[in-house]
Structure formats: C-alpha cells, structure tokens
Amino acid sequence: MKKLIVITHPNLEESKVNNSWINELKKYPDDFIIHSLYDNYPNLDFNITDEQNLLSAHDEIIFQFPFHWFSTPFALKKYIDEVLAYGWAFGPSGDKIKGKKIHFAVSTGGKKESYDATSAISVSDLLNDFKLSFQYCGCIVDKLHVFYGAMFNPSEQSIQENTLAYINTFK
Numbered sequence: 249m250k251k252l253i254v255i256t257h258p259n260l261e262e263s264k265v266n267n268s269w270i271n272e273l274k275k276y277p278d279d280f281i282i283h284s285l286y287d288n289y290p291n292l293d294f295n296i297t298d299e300q301n302l303l304s305a306h307d308e309i310i311f312q313f314p315f316h317w318f319s320t321p322f323a324l325k326k327y328i329d330e331v332l333a334y335g336w337a338f339g340p341s342g343d344k345i346k347g348k349k350i351h352f353a354v355s356t357g358g359k360k361e362s363y364d365a366t367s368a369i370s371v372s373d374l375l376n377d378f379k380l381s382f383q384y385c386g387c388i389v390d391k392l393h394v395f396y397g398a399m400f401n402p403s404e405q406s407i408q409e410n411t412l413a414y415i416n417t418f419k
C-alpha cells in the first residue's frame with residue numbers, strides 16, 4: 249500500500265530541503281502519495297471529512313515539515329486538533345486510526361550539535377507531544393528522519409545525500 253506524506257510547509261517556493269524531499273518522492277508514485285496542506289488549504293480551512301478519509305485509506309503516514317520554534321508549524325497543530333476528532337480518532341468508536349504507523353520527517357535550521365549538546369533536547373524529544381497524541385489514538389509511532397542545519401548554507405550534496413536517506417528510510 250502507498251504511504252501518505254502529509255506536508256506542512258508555509259513557504260514551499262523558498263524551500264530547499266523539503267522541496268528536495270518532495271522532488272525525490274515524486275519519482276516513486278507507486279510508493280508515495282504527496283499531500284501538501286498549504287497547497288490544498290491556503291487558508292488552512294481543512295475539509296475534515298476529506299482529511300479523515302485520506303488518513304483512513306493509508307496504513308503508514310509520514311508527517312513532513314520544517315521545525316518552527318522547536319515544534320511543528322502551527323498549521324499541523326491545527327490539523328491535528330481538528331482532524332483527530334473525538335468519536336473518530338479517540339473516545340467512543342474513536343478507533344479510525346488505531347494501528348496505523350506514524351513517521352516524522354523534519355528539517356531544522358539548527359545544526360545537529362545544538363540538538364545533541366548535553367544541555368539541549370533532541371528533535372525526537374521535542375516531538376513528544378505529537379507522538380503522544382498519535383499514541384493516544386492507538387497509532388504506532390515509528391521512524392524519524394531529520395535534516396539538520398538548513399540555516400547554515402548546506403551544500404547541494406548534503407541535501408541530496410539526506411534526500412536519498414529519506415527515501416531509503418521510508419520506502
């Protein structure tokens with residue numbers, strides 16, 4: 249079954265990393281369905297039923313986004329608040345995403361060292377509330393792929409290598 253990639257990037261025209269990932273994903277139409285929230289909903293006025301049907305139709309979902317203030321862009325928080333609804337994702341009869349595998353692909357402006365430093369918190373740790381939300385709905389939170397250091401003028405080669413690693417991680 250194809251894997252669903254839910255992309256939340258408010259400024260894809262300017263993106264290097266997420267666009268590189270998207271361009272590579274497009275080479276594998278039998279493996280991935282690309283779903284960009286900002287392209288489909290410029291005003292973030294989500295069609296909840298459509299979004300729920302899309303999640304229902306896939307067993308593995310990858311949430312791809314740039315790190316904003318050590319978290320997801322707010323649009324993804326809005327999506328989760330609205331789409332993972334009571335009685336659908338949790339609560340009575342709320343079992344519609346139970347058992348699905350959830351992965352994350354995240355680009356950061358900051359370097360790996362700043363996230364690995366003993367006093368800092370890892371990207372994985374910083375995603376704990378999102379992981380917990382999906383676990384609460386019965387999902388299995390699985391892989392995390394990261395590109396670090398997007399704000400430090402990364403080479404085309406480093407982006408390309410990371411892009412191939414992305415595909416190998418999720419294919």
Ligand SMILES: Cc1cc2nc3c(=O)[nH]c(=O)nc-3n(C[C@H](O)[C@H](O)[C@H](O)COP(=O)(O)O)c2cc1C
Nearest residue numbers: 263264265266314315316317318355356357358398
């Ligand atoms: C509003 C905003 C907040 C950001 N906050 C962070 C942050 O907390 N940590 C970080 O490492 N990078 C942060 N960044 C940098 C982005 O994560 C980075 O530009 C992005 O991952 C690059 O990916 P792209 O080339 O696909 O746009 C922030 C960028 C913006 C616009």
